[in-house]
Amino acid sequence: MGAAWAETVTLSPFPDDDPRAAAASRLKLAIQQLEDGDPEAALSNLATDERSVVFAPDLVAWTRGLAFSLLGRHQEADEAWKTIALDSSWAEDTLLRRAESALDDDRPGDALLVLKDANLPGAAGHRAHLLRARAFERRGGDGDLGQAYSSCKRIWLDSGRVTAISTDAEACMARLKGSVATSLHPSLEDEVTRSVALGSAHRNDAVVDLLGVSRAKLEEALSSAGASGMPSACTGLFQLGRAFHKKRLYTQSAPLMEVVTNACEGALAVKSQYLLAEGLSRSGQLDRAVASYTALADRFPDHSYADDGLYHGGRLLLAANRGEEARELFTRMADEFPQGDMLGKGLWGLAWAALADNQPAAALPWLERVARGDAHGANRERVLQARYWQASTLATTNTQDQGPGIEALAALVEAAPLHYYGVLALWRLSTLDPKRASSLTQRLSRLQGELRSTRSTTENDHARLKPTATPSDIFLARPGAKQAIELIRGGLSTEAGREVLRALGPKPTKTWDESTLVFAAHLLEAAADPYRSHNLLRRRFRTQFPKLAGDSFALLRAGYPLAFHDEVRAAMANFRWDPLLFQGLIREESAFAPKVVSWAGAMGLSQLMWPTAKETARKMGNSNLQRADLDDPTTNVSIGATYFDGLHRRWKGHLPLAVASYNAGPGAVGRWVKARGHLELDAFVETIPYDQTRHYVKRVLSSFQIYNMLYGDGLAVVPLRVGAVSPAIESRDPGLSGS
Numbered sequence: 001m002g003a004a005w006a007e008t009v010t011l012s013p014f015p016d017d018d019p020r021a022a023a024a025s026r027l028k029l030a031i032q033q034l035e036d037g038d039p040e041a042a043l044s045n046l047a048t049d050e051r052s053v054v055f056a057p058d059l060v061a062w063t064r065g066l067a068f069s070l071l072g073r074h075q076e077a078d079e080a081w082k083t084i085a086l087d088s089s090w091a092e093d094t095l096l097r098r099a100e101s102a103l104d105d106d107r108p109g110d111a112l113l114v115l116k117d118a119n120l121p122g123a124a125g126h127r128a129h130l131l132r133a134r135a136f137e138r139r140g141g142d143g144d145l146g147q148a149y150s151s152c153k154r155i156w157l158d159s160g161r162v163t164a165i166s167t168d169a170e171a172c173m174a175r176l177k178g179s180v181a182t183s184l185h186p187s188l189e190d191e192v193t194r195s196v197a198l199g200s201a202h203r204n205d206a207v208v209d210l211l212g213v214s215r216a217k218l219e220e221a222l223s224s225a226g227a228s229g230m231p232s233a234c235t236g237l238f239q240l241g242r243a244f245h246k247k248r249l250y251t252q253s254a255p256l257m258e259v260v261t262n263a264c265e266g267a268l269a270v271k272s273q274y275l276l277a278e279g280l281s282r283s284g285q286l287d288r289a290v291a292s293y294t295a296l297a298d299r300f301p302d303h304s305y306a307d308d309g310l311y312h313g314g315r316l317l318l319a320a321n322r323g324e325e326a327r328e329l330f331t332r333m334a335d336e337f338p339q340g341d342m343l344g345k346g347l348w349g350l351a352w353a354a355l356a357d358n359q360p361a362a363a364l365p366w367l368e369r370v371a372r373g374d375a376h377g378a379n380r381e382r383v384l385q386a387r388y389w390q391a392s393t394l395a396t397t398n399t400q401d402q403g404p405g406i407e408a409l410a411a412l413v414e415a416a417p418l419h420y421y422g423v424l425a426l427w428r429l430s431t432l433d434p435k436r437a438s439s440l441t442q443r444l445s446r447l448q449g450e451l452r453s454t455r456s457t458t459e460n461d462h463a464r465l466k467p468t469a470t471p472s473d474i475f476l477a478r479p480g481a482k483q484a485i486e487l488i489r490g491g492l493s494t495e496a497g498r499e500v501l502r503a504l505g506p507k508p509t510k511t512w513d514e515s516t517l518v519f520a521a522h523l524l525e526a527a528a529d530p531y532r533s534h535n536l537l538r539r540r541f542r543t544q545f546p547k548l549a550g551d552s553f554a555l556l557r558a559g560y561p562l563a564f565h566d567e568v569r570a571a572m573a574n575f576r577w578d579p580l581l582f583q584g585l586i587r588e589e590s591a592f593a594p595k596v597v598s599w600a601g602a603m604g605l606s607q608l609m610w611p612t613a614k615e616t617a618r619k620m621g622n623s624n625l626q627r628a629d630l631d632d633p634t635t636n637v638s639i640g641a642t643y644f645d646g647l648h649r650r651w652k653g654h655l656p657l658a659v660a661s662y663n664a665g666p667g668a669v670g671r672w673v674k675a676r677g678h679l680e681l682d683a684f685v686e687t688i689p690y691d692q693t694r695h696y697v698k699r700v701l702s703s704f705q706i707y708n709m710l711y712g713d714g715l716a717v718v719p720l721r722v723g724a725v726s727p728a729i730e731s732r733d734p735g736l737s738g739s
Helices: 019-035 039-044 057-070 074-082 091-104 108-114 122-139 144-158 164-179 188-200 204-212 215-229 231-246 250-263 266-282 286-299 305-319 323-336 343-356 360-371 380-397 403-415 420-432 434-458 473-477 479-489 493-504 514-526 530-541 550-559 565-571 579-590 610-619 627-631 633-650 655-664 666-676 681-686 691-711 725-729
Strands: none
Touching: 019 039, 019 057, 019 479, 039 057, 057 074, 057 091, 074 091, 091 108, 091 122, 108 122, 122 144, 122 164, 144 164, 144 188, 188 204, 188 215, 188 231, 204 215, 204 231, 215 231, 215 250, 231 250, 231 266, 250 266, 266 286, 266 305, 286 305, 286 323, 305 323, 305 343, 323 343, 343 360, 343 380, 360 380, 380 403, 380 420, 380 681, 403 420, 403 434, 420 434, 420 681, 420 691, 434 550, 434 691, 473 479, 473 514, 479 493, 479 514, 493 514, 493 530, 514 530, 514 550, 530 550, 550 691, 565 579, 565 633, 579 633, 579 655, 579 691, 610 633, 627 633, 633 655, 655 666, 655 681, 655 691, 666 725, 681 691, 681 725
């Protein structure tokens, strides 16, 4: 889609003489009055004749209906809500509110009529089922209790997370169970369906509780009817086995995975084989794990997990210093799956196996093959990794002629100045050719200055769109986009966010060009939604990361915004490290979602585990911290920054070790330093045994470098202490002349 629309869009407030200015002011006041519990005052501020509404008619109708409902004037509420367009972003809420209002007015039949054709997704659908159940139960006609029970059971089947609605649904089932036919009670197949929802929500204990007592029945059903006769038995045994696996009870998981992979078909058989291999690996059964991983390629060569199996098997052998066997699996993977998504990892495995065996010449062909890829495309991480190690190997193995290696390192700095490997290359270059490193540093410093000069005219400026954000005219023609701009101009930024999402549609990164995505991200930023704002570009960056050039500055700033930066700067006031480091860290931890909770229980912007947060808060003088307090950005960032500062001091400012400790814990990092502290920084990071932590260190340091270039005014590259890790802990951060 072309960016045909070229006029400047204003987000500035409506002029005082524009009728929309007064209408927006009245609507904003009415919404506040509703929040303050004064619906009468809210009604007095809203137009009563829909023909006189000049601003946000659906939002006005929604607000009027809500005010009437709170006053118990349910028929008037219903009349107001009926005027809302079916394609409005308020349509779902309106439907549900109309049903609730009818129930509040003791009209269960009307509530059922409102919901008759409702087919709402997700949480809205669960709410609709619960309202149906209440309406059927209250009406109490022939068969109505069974209908109520069935509506509650639909929520129970589909809702894995514990919510107020799911809790009400379970209470409804318990209350009505004795009054309905036993044929409506959950069957074994229903329990299996429920287990899928629980497993998706990571409620592994609940899966074990639900299916543990039914295991014998599932195994018997599978044995007697076979996979085709009883497919739910395969699903149930898989879900139970996976729950044990997630609970790290591998001795209980493995037998179930073996049953499913041998007796069942399709995706379940493949996934079971994979989890079986993973469980065997984690429980220290190396040879069985390698055999199970290899079986993925042997048994399921057409599945996307086939090359994964060979890669992970090779990784295990490599870690066990069985390099020749590892090379056999990596070579097989490259030969049999040349188009597989694990090819880059496999070729890297071959190269690393050679490097680990001190055979650099054997590593170079594999590195070169990966390094030829697109440094900005979907395999960016692997390509830059290969280019760094190719350059470093060339520079260090031929001491008589380091020129090719130095040139390759310099080329990597120029190609990827925003990435961990680009920064690493510059610091590596500073030890080999200080003059060349100084020249590159000066170039980066000038670019940083250019970014700083452009930032002053665009940062936090919602009055006009950034010049590069030229949206598609098709996007601007969508009602949601028009409404969002109107709401932002009227000062109703929170309400604008949902309109932007409506305009974007379900798959925005596949639908819109980059200019439109930057425009939409800018709207979401203006709508006080940094999570969705930057995530629009974050998803796009996974497949095509922008080059650091003038026409990409706005794109990069939208993807790396200064969200919650006031809180970050306040938390950093007494610390001796750059606030932009923690800005990058919370971007990678929580994606700027202040109330997010991870599957492991980490909470808020800084993704704090409760014991860590509680202990850190106590050291800060707060002995009364509550879990809910971590939803507050100021509190969360303050505790997270204080905890990180302790790690930073523990490792005496050694940045990669402090970052790794934030993810894996200082104890684990201490063990790694004790075992491999003699390795240079680049090799030490590559050999971090936790996949998540190894990638995390690179992501956070890359984000820090991007924030540093976009918003910093100090050294143009983040400080990395190259050289052996253990001695570097006692040294100071390096400097570069020319910065």
